[in-house]
Amino acid sequence: MTDSLGGGAVIAVGLYLTAILGVGYAARRRRTGESLADFYLAGRQLTGPVLLLTLYATQYSGNTLIGYPGEAYRLGFSWVMSVGFMMAIIVAYLLYAPRLHRLARQHRFVTPGDWLAHRFRSPALTLLANLLLIAAISNYLLAQLMAMGHITAGLSGGAVPYWAGVVLLTLVVLVYETVGGMRAVAWTDLVQGLMLVTGLTGLLLAAVPGPSHVADVTAWLAVEAPEKVAVPGWDACRNWFSTLALIGFSGAVYPQAVQRIYAARDSAALRRSFGIMVFLPMVTTGPVFLVGVLAIERLAAAGPVAGDQVLPLLLTEWGSSSPLLYVLSLIVIVAVVSAIMSTADSVLLSLSSMLAKDVLGTTVLRGADEARLTRAGKHVSWVLVAVLVGIALDPRITLWGLTELKMEILAQVAPLFILGVSWDRLTTRAALAGMITGTLLYGGLLAAGQPEPWNVHAGVVALLVNVAVCVAVTRFDPRPVRIDRSTGP
Amino acid sequence: MIGAMAHSAPTPRRAPVDERRRGFPAWIWPVYVLLFGASVPWYLPGDAPLRIWLGLPHWVVISLAATAAVAVFTAFVVHRLWPEE
Numbered sequence: 001m002t003d004s005l006g007g008g009a010v011i012a013v014g015l016y017l018t019a020i021l022g023v024g025y026a027a028r029r030r031r032t033g034e035s036l037a038d039f040y041l042a043g044r045q046l047t048g049p050v051l052l053l054t055l056y057a058t059q060y061s062g063n064t065l066i067g068y069p070g071e072a073y074r075l076g077f078s079w080v081m082s083v084g085f086m087m088a089i090i091v092a093y094l095l096y097a098p099r100l101h102r103l104a105r106q107h108r109f110v111t112p113g114d115w116l117a118h119r120f121r122s123p124a125l126t127l128l129a130n131l132l133l134i135a136a137i138s139n140y141l142l143a144q145l146m147a148m149g150h151i152t153a154g155l156s157g158g159a160v161p162y163w164a165g166v167v168l169l170t171l172v173v174l175v176y177e178t179v180g181g182m183r184a185v186a187w188t189d190l191v192q193g194l195m196l197v198t199g200l201t202g203l204l205l206a207a208v209p210g211p212s213h214v215a216d217v218t219a220w221l222a223v224e225a226p227e228k229v230a231v232p233g234w235d236a237c238r239n240w241f242s243t244l245a246l247i248g249f250s251g252a253v254y255p256q257a258v259q260r261i262y263a264a265r266d267s268a269a270l271r272r273s274f275g276i277m278v279f280l281p282m283v284t285t286g287p288v289f290l291v292g293v294l295a296i297e298r299l300a301a302a303g304p305v306a307g308d309q310v311l312p313l314l315l316t317e318w319g320s321s322s323p324l325l326y327v328l329s330l331i332v333i334v335a336v337v338s339a340i341m342s343t344a345d346s347v348l349l350s351l352s353s354m355l356a357k358d359v360l361g362t363t364v365l366r367g368a369d370e371a372r373l374t375r376a377g378k379h380v381s382w383v384l385v386a387v388l389v390g391i392a393l394d395p396r397i398t399l400w401g402l403t404e405l406k407m408e409i410l411a412q413v414a415p416l417f418i419l420g421v422s423w424d425r426l427t428t429r430a431a432l433a434g435m436i437t438g439t440l441l442y443g444g445l446l447a448a449g450q451p452e453p454w455n456v457h458a459g460v461v462a463l464l465v466n467v468a469v470c471v472a473v474t475r476f477d478p479r480p481v482r483i484d485r486s487t488g489p
Numbered sequence: 490m491i492g493a494m495a496h497s498a499p500t501p502r503r504a505p506v507d508e509r510r511r512g513f514p515a516w517i518w519p520v521y522v523l524l525f526g527a528s529v530p531w532y533l534p535g536d537a538p539l540r541i542w543l544g545l546p547h548w549v550v551i552s553l554a555a556t557a558a559v560a561v562f563t564a565f566v567v568h569r570l571w572p573e574e
Contacts, residue, residue, distance in 0.1 A: 230539070231534065240531075274567045275568055278567075279560045279564070
């Protein structure tokens with residue numbers, strides 16, 4: 001590592017990784033069998049702080065701590081939208097989570113595909129939706145792997161190469177995820193969530209040295225970069241609304257989040273978790289946004305800085321300025337590593353479950369018992385990660401760029417969960433037509449070089465069309481779906 | 490269904506399981522639209538002079554206040570209006 005952060009950072013991260021592996025091993029000792037529900041949903045017994053912090057640590061990723069300061073640095077105060085769009089995810093959960101939780105317990109769902117197969121009874125729809133979900137969250141996992149490399153390379157000034165960070169941290173995640181499944185992931189998320197909160201506190205203390213500092217920087221920005229403090233114009237506001245919709249609807253249907261809704265022990269646990277989760281953007285993306293804005297002034301002498309390098313540069317600078325800031329920087333480093341790993345492990349587990357149960361379990365391993373599918377899922381994880389690490393070693397896109405791509409694909413699947421749960425009349429044909437139309441439109445807009453027509457995300461435009469098709473086809477479908485009232489849709 | 494109930498026994502104190510409310514009441518969604526709408530400063534003139542409140546531009550403070558209202562309202566919704574199982 002660098003002279004400023006040096007061996008302290010190596011020791012702090014090393015201690016953290018050792019602790020995480022210990023927690024993963026402890027979780028393995030609590031397993032009750034080799035069933036899919038035990039491995040992938042922790043036996044459907046998540047409750048209290050474990051459920052809350054696994055939802056929290058999963059929702060806030062490496063991108064939150066590395067990509068978001070970069071966006072605030074680039075956009076200025078309008079990145080305050082990040083507080084609202086993370087809250088929009090919780091609001092979108094309310095559209096479907098209470099009922100889906102009940103149905104999941106009733107029908108023993110394990111993967112998001114189980115819900116789709118139950119609701120729509122269409123192998124084609126389930127397959128296409130699974131492909132989109134797998135593509136989207138593979139992208140998300142790739143972003144986490146890249147974040148692992150960026151944070152190690154950025155903080156070490158290149159002494160620990162990008163590839164070494166990717167490989168080492170991925171290996172640790174693979175080990176505890178393979179031995180302990182969802183229980184290990186949730187328990188490590190508990191530790192990682194607490195580290196994240198501690199790190200954010202450290203970040204805020206380091207970034208705001210005095211009570212008048214924020215006002216001073218705001219006044220400085222008004223002179224030096226007035227576009228970053230001005231009231232956003234209508235174009236920017238349209239993009240803001242678009243981002244609220246995109247992140248809200250897409251973030252609520254992350255497969256790993258859907259599986260946590262399945263894994264909650266009861267609706268009271270889910271309710272309590274959402275009741276607290278909704279406040280967490282204010283103490284998570286809020287401080288990160290502020291740090292990114294303050295970095296505009298702090299890093300002014302360094303010239304233009306790439307978004308992904310803002311936090312690593314700040315940490316390196318703080319680390320060399322005083323012993324207190326050095327310690328705070330170490331805490332933030334561990335928090336960043338925690339945020340990255342806690343998302344990577346959840347996404348990997350989710351991918352493994354979908355590939356094992358929904359893909360292998362319906363093709364080459366059709367009829368295999370659950371223990372065999374669970375073992376297959378673990379093997380699939382290793383192969384998948386090997387492929388993604390290969391891609392991550394040659395990064396060509398920023399973290400926020402990857403996030404937007406993933407979100408816009410997920411948006412085309414969101415109606416299957418949100419409308420599928422809340423609107424009994426939605427027909428299979430309508431849902432399939434909507435998803436295909438939305439996906440093709442999104443792809444077409446990207447191919448035409450229109451990622452944000454009228455400053456609205458292409459994925460949001462496609463989602464609007466997707467929903468319109470769902471409504472129109474349902475209304476004119478001569479063979480409406482038969483609703484099983486005893487079990488819900 | 491409602492008509493049939495009007496001519497039969499008095500309304501039961503609790504609806505049968507399948508007839509109980511299965512989602513949140515519809516009125517909460519317009520409230521969310523209003524609150525999220527207030528969190529985006531589309532209604533403020535773009536050339537408004539900069540005013541600093543609590544060290545931040547005034548429109549940022551307004552946006553954060555609306556966002557905080559979303560959180561408080563959601564806490565109310567999940568604790569008081571959660572659909573029964």
